[in-house]
Amino acid sequence: MKILVAVKRVVDANIKVRVLSDETGIDMNDTKMALNPFCEIAVEEAIRLKESGSASEVIVVSIGPEKSQEQLRTALALGADRAILLQTDQVIEPLSVAKLLAKLVQEEQPELVILGKQSIDSDNNQTAQMLAALTGRPQGTFISQLSVDNSAIHITREVDNGLQKLSLQLPAVVSVDLRLNEPRFASLPSIMKAKRKPIDRRSAESFGIDLSPRIKHLKITTPAERKSGQLVASVAELVGKLKLEAEVI
Ligand code: AMP
Numbered sequence: 176m177k178i179l180v181a182v183k184r185v186v187d188a189n190i191k192v193r194v195l196s197d198e199t200g201i202d203m204n205d206t207k208m209a210l211n212p213f214c215e216i217a218v219e220e221a222i223r224l225k226e227s228g229s230a231s232e233v234i235v236v237s238i239g240p241e242k243s244q245e246q247l248r249t250a251l252a253l254g255a256d257r258a259i260l261l262q263t264d265q266v267i268e269p270l271s272v273a274k275l276l277a278k279l280v281q282e283e284q285p286e287l288v289i290l291g292k293q294s295i296d297s298d299n300n301q302t303a304q305m306l307a308a309l310t311g312r313p314q315g316t317f318i319s320q321l322s323v324d325n326s327a328i329h330i331t332r333e334v335d336n337g338l339q340k341l342s343l344q345l346p347a348v349v350s351v352d353l354r355l356n357e358p359r360f361a362s363l364p365s366i367m368k369a370k371r372k373p374i375d376r377r378s379a380e381s382f383g384i385d386l387s388p389r390i391k392h393l394k395i396t397t398p399a400e401r402k403s404g405q406l407v408a409s410v411a412e413l414v415g416k417l418k419l420e421a422e423v424i
Contacts, residue, residue, distance in 0.1 A: 179285035213291025251369035252361035263379035273305035303350035
């Protein structure tokens, strides 16, 4: 089974971002970037499937600036076999990402496509669903368990009212949730080995898809400061404060 994993370059989750004073965006100067955490989980799952003999090849793909090669190298160091960069300096929205991925799916014919459930920078939670619709493949979103059995996968989805178990016929598209696995760290030898693994670089614009944005950001502002919390000695005191001070009950 061939697996395609979509990985995105995002601002490192441990960085506190700074909003530009003119409120047009985030200050990206010298900002530390990383592999989107949900994409790390997607890569880990694909590698585990390869290690268990269920997958034969793991391909990682990223759509973004030239520097996205850094995140592709990380995925290669974690164990992916090869990488594809669809290079563009435009800000790419989920529908354009899904359309580009659909073209790659047509070309590579992976039995399974694994994505993160969301990008932590834009929090869209849209790409996997759009890709499944565009390719006509069954989809399983927010998965916390996955097993493969010949021509099907069995998944557990984390949904609002609990866990949902489904079987999907392959080829399929899934998006991964936090509890699916704990990603490994890349070892130094694998980081060195990853430098020799191939990255196929192509221009995203060469696919003939209209990549122009459909969403207009009016302004981006810093969230209001949260007031510090208070420790209370008893439930009675808490209820009193909620009634008289916060006036929420
Ligand atoms: P989103 O719909 O933007 O929240 O992203 C969900 C998932 O889609 C991410 O975790 C990635 O697996 C994939 N994805 C989104 N944007 C990109 C991108 N620019 N390049 C590669 N994969 C992406």
